[in-house]
Amino acid sequence: MYGTIARHRRLTVALAVTAALALGGTGCSGTTKDSANKEAGKAVAGSADPNAATRKGLTVAFLPKQVNNPYFTTSDNGGKKALGQLGSTYKEVGTSSGTDTSGQVSYVNTLTQQQVDAIAVSAQDPGALCTALKQAMKNGISVVTYDSDTQADCRQVFVSQASAEDLGRTQLQLLAEQIGGKGEIAILSAAQTATNQNTWIDFMKDELKKPEYKDIKLVKTAYGDDDAQKSFQQTQGLLQEYPGLKGIISPTTVGIKAAAQYLSGSQYKGKVKLTGLGTPNDMRAYVKDGTVEGFELWDPAELGALAAHTAVALESGQITGAEGQTFEAGDLGTFTIGKDGVVSLGKPTVFDKSNIDKFDF
Structure with missing residues (x-):
């Protein structure tokens, strides 16, 4: 972890940041994942068991807005560390441009075809990824957005850096x-x-x-x-x-x-x-x-870690993304899903001469 920012861990409400925007993106006809996922504990639509065992051996793919961006490198490394602790596998894919929405769509389609267990994506555009992400979810892949959201019906949970x-x-x-x-x-x-x-x-x-x-x-x-x-x-x-x-x-x-x-x-x-x-x-x-x-x-490493924990909780059937559901996120604490499937990491911290040397990220 790259520094600890004090915050209240239990959040019962979160702000919906979606708006009525045009749907865009390219569909994908990837192969449906094996039904063993559900038999292993993945939630059926509308049901969740907060006491379900945490699944191991999952593959969670991180798709940041831009690879080799220091912010996302720190964030995704936080996700990588958390997944290692959870007994699952991390992979990262993405474009080198922060505005290549078609490239993000292509990566989602490829990940769907590869049958990864979950995708954590920071959306470059609120609507462009929707068709591809919906196809991923249809194929049994859990979809989490972090840092930057898409439309609410195009993912299960949005992990927000703060309200x-x-x-x-x-x-x-x-x-x-x-x-x-x-x-x-x-x-x-x-x-x-x-x-x-x-x-x-x-x-x-x-x-x-x-x-x-x-x-x-x-x-x-x-x-x-x-x-x-x-x-x-x-x-x-x-x-x-x-x-x-x-x-x-x-x-x-x-x-x-x-x-x-x-x-x-x-x-x-x-x-x-x-x-x-x-x-x-x-x-x-x-x-x-x-x-x-x-x-x-906020601490971007903690944001990535929370995205990883959220993806694993979805795949384990502990949550579905419905408002009011709670889940554990390791050292980060307990989180409650708010309105429109939004989970917030916590309040931002102000950095100035008095405290900046206490942080390293």
Whole structure:
């Protein structure tokens, strides 16, 4: 585990982050898994036994939004470690681009044909994977989304890094405090279609409607597509377009690091505030040199571990994804499934000079 963030482990409600979006994706006619899965304890639709034995020897495939992305490397390694402890096998597949939705669809289809037991996927697009994921579930494969969700009927459980509302509102609150409650701000997001990014941004905008933020104006949302160079360039472009900009929120680990890199070597260092979601290891130097006052995140290794435990609990018949069901996730504790099959890891933690050296991920 890459650091422990204190949180309440038992969560009885979670926020639904799905919306009515167009269905997309490519179907797959993969071979149906052997019915022995159900005989071994996998839940039949609508039934669950929280006391069922945990199955071993499963194969759980992780499909992140982008392989070789430090955030997902940490997250998926957390899943790998958890699966090893559970006596099951981990595999990772995925594209090197954070926007290759057709590539993600192809990987889901291939995993279905390979008859893996479960898939944990971070969706690049909320609708594009639906047809393929539904085919996987039809073939007896458990489907968990983590970090970024798809539509609720296209998976069984979404493992959320924290409540979407908490993440969206707290990022805006952090920046408002840093800029003294006044000035123009911008958002540097990842892909324009990223479910999690858009949900957090919606809550930022809603928070901004409160009277205490009347002197803050959101002037633009830019997209860096989780590409370091593009995010760097987008930061430069924002400051050229809005020379009076007071702050930037970047709710993506790639984006906030790229923005910090630009600000640290520019005339705007210490003048334009930057916050968002980042990892302590990526942001440590920028916090210590004064480029960034504070930012937040969860422990991505714990997120991956919870996704692994959730997949195994589904395959073991301990849960089906129905609201109110509970399951054990090892050292992480006991979790309760909330509305629309959402499980939340916990509240985000703010990292600053006072605590950043206590974490290593």
